[in-house]
Amino acid sequence: MEITKKIQGGDIRAASRLIRNLEDRMPEAKLTIKHLFPLTGRAHVIGITGSPGAGKSTLTDGLIDCFRKKGKTVGVLAVDPTSPFTGGAILGDRIRMQRHAEDPGVFVRSLATRGALGGLAKAVGDAIHVMDVLGEDIIIVETVGTGQQEVDIINHSHTVLVVLVPGMGDEIQAIKAGILEIADIFVVNKADREGSSKLSRELMAMLDMAPPSAFQGGWRPSIMKVENAFQPESFNKALDDICNKIEEHYKHLVDKDLIGSRMRRKATVELNEAIRATILEPVLLKLLGSGRMEELIEKVMKKEIDPYTAAEDIAKRNLEGCL
Amino acid sequence: MSDRKLRVMVAKPGLDGHDRGARVLARCFRDAGYEVIYTGCHQTPEQIVSAAVQEDVDLLGLSCLSGAHRYLYPAVTKLLKDKGADDIMVIGGGIIPEQDFQLLYDAGLKAIFVPGATLDTIVTWINTNVKPRA
Numbered sequence A: 001m002e003i004t005k006k007i008q009g010g011d012i013r014a015a016s017r018l019i020r021n022l023e024d025r026m027p028e029a030k031l032t033i034k035h036l037f038p039l040t041g042r043a044h045v046i047g048i049t050g051s052p053g054a055g056k057s058t059l060t061d062g063l064i065d066c067f068r069k070k071g072k073t074v075g076v077l078a079v080d081p082t083s084p085f086t087g088g089a090i091l092g093d094r095i096r097m098q099r100h101a102e103d104p105g106v107f108v109r110s111l112a113t114r115g116a117l118g119g120l121a122k123a124v125g126d127a128i129h130v131m132d133v134l135g136e137d138i139i140i141v142e143t144v145g146t147g148q149q150e151v152d153i154i155n156h157s158h159t160v161l162v163v164l165v166p167g168m169g170d171e172i173q174a175i176k177a178g179i180l181e182i183a184d185i186f187v188v189n190k191a192d193r194e195g196s197s198k199l200s201r202e203l204m205a206m207l208d209m210a211p212p213s214a215f216q217g218g219w220r221p222s223i224m225k226v227e228n229a230f231q232p233e234s235f236n237k238a239l240d241d242i243c244n245k246i247e248e249h250y251k252h253l254v255d256k257d258l259i260g261s262r263m264r265r266k267a268t269v270e271l272n273e274a275i276r277a278t279i280l281e282p283v284l285l286k287l288l289g290s291g292r293m294e295e296l297i298e299k300v301m302k303k304e305i306d307p308y309t310a311a312e313d314i315a316k317r318n319l320e321g322c323l
Numbered sequence B: 001m002s003d004r005k006l007r008v009m010v011a012k013p014g015l016d017g018h019d020r021g022a023r024v025l026a027r028c029f030r031d032a033g034y035e036v037i038y039t040g041c042h043q044t045p046e047q048i049v050s051a052a053v054q055e056d057v058d059l060l061g062l063s064c065l066s067g068a069h070r071y072l073y074p075a076v077t078k079l080l081k082d083k084g085a086d087d088i089m090v091i092g093g094g095i096i097p098e099q100d101f102q103l104l105y106d107a108g109l110k111a112i113f114v115p116g117a118t119l120d121t122i123v124t125w126i127n128t129n130v131k132p133r134a
């Protein structure tokens, strides 16, 4: 396929358009992914997550610089939230990623969540595939500002960075669920602010209490401090350290044969998602289109039928052999 | 089940620091249901074009209040052409005297909005004239 060739050849325009068509869920884009899929699996995917304004984009900008100095090409997928009221979105992560704005070795693409709840956009998994085939050595995925539950990033990354900032009250308390368990590397950001030593100590204590089985293949998450993004010297030094730690983590995954277990998660999610899109959605669409959905809602409201019987009935009609 | 969305970039070329208008527009475009890429102030035409291509936008809106539009806007449209990306529609706004309109239209801009243009007028124009590309 011509588009596959273009993307293999590094055509940013074709890649961005394909990502666009994937976001818009155009049928021909799915077809292209079928062709690209066997070519994927080469890039190192790094997830960056943390609360809103924690400094994820600023860090990403720094990481881009470090990896470029090592001669690697970098793709970035930056996710920002869609407004639930208007369906529009302001994608502003790019403002902070300007150092390599004209570098052909860097490809930054913003995505809106479009209602997805896990901190990412639905199309992220496929967008990673596109950047992978495009030839990006490193793919950095920045999630939306997260709370405790938006942990989908773990399904798509080899290495997850959780960015924390001091001064948000009972720090560890507030974030202990979910988010902490997915970190391979903690970044204590804005360490110029008061409370960063306390935050680091609490993290350390939390890791000390965790059972050894919590550390996959014996990897104890590192805690890295970043002083101040506005002091280039110390910032760049801190970023170099983080960059090296990220590479160390990847090497750990390779050495301990753990890449597979990370990719198993991705495969599971992708398959589930594909089944949903292929089987459930056409049925829903048909029900909506024919007005049958409205009828059923009315009936459920009047208690003429319960939702389970209605669903079983739909399954019998549409998914013969599935029950 | 496809779901086409308009992607729009709002960019401020040059040294102009008047970003209020650009921010107001970004928010207004979000409220109109577009996905808006806002890149902040002090962008070179090269940066703007490279971002517009990477983001695959349908529409690029330039905002400049400093008087440098005569040079900066055509620089952007020329670069888009050089990169084979002149299917991205370009419009502009800011402090632009009427005698400069023709020069900008000749450079490829499709519309110009000056102070006083209501947000309604701008969104209506976009909805009528720009469609998400396949």
Ligand code: B12
Residues within 6 Å of the ligand: B015, B016, B017, B018, B019, B020, B021, B022, B024, B025, B060, B061, B062, B063, B064, B065, B066, B067, B091, B092, B093, B094, B095, B113, B114, B115, B116, B117, B118, B119, B122
């Ligand atoms: C507020 C303001 C400032 C604020 C800016 C705050 C900020 N962060 O934005 C401050 C005080 C910082 C400022 C500073 C200066 N300013 Co001043 N400023 C203004 C003022 C009074 C209003 C601008 C504004 O915010 N309008 C509100 C927004 C919503 O309107 P807008 O940006 O024009 O956008 C509308 C349209 O133009 C259009 N539009 C604009 N962009 C786009 C883009 C697209 C895609 C579309 C579709 C539409 C569109 O749609 C919007 C809605 O109608 C104007 C005078 C005026 N009446 O315009 C002077 C003005 C723009 N400033 C001027 C000058 C000279 C300066 C300074 C150089 C002054 C100095 N000597 O220090 C500095 C330069 C600052 C810098 N770094 O660039 C001059 C520019 C002269 C020129 N171009 O020939 C003006 C025109 C005043 C004047 N009459 O002399 N300024």
Ligand SMILES: Nc1nc2c(ncn2[C@@H]2O[C@H](COP(=O)(O)OP(=O)(O)OP(=O)(O)O)[C@@H](O)[C@H]2O)c(=O)[nH]1
Residues within 6 Å of the ligand: A050, A051, A052, A053, A054, A055, A056, A057, A058, A059, A093, A096, A144, A145, A189, A190, A191, A192, A226, A227, A228, A229, A230
């Ligand atoms: N004091 C201080 N401020 C910082 C530091 N790093 C980033 N900031 C500021 O924090 C704000 C948010 O930074 P971003 O990088 O946009 O944060 P983010 O996590 O990407 O934000 P969202 O994507 O909106 O969730 C900006 O104003 C930055 O300038 C730091 O090390 N110290």
Ligand SMILES: [Mg+2]
Residues within 6 Å of the ligand: A056, A057, A058, A092, A093, A142
């Ligand atoms: Mg960000």
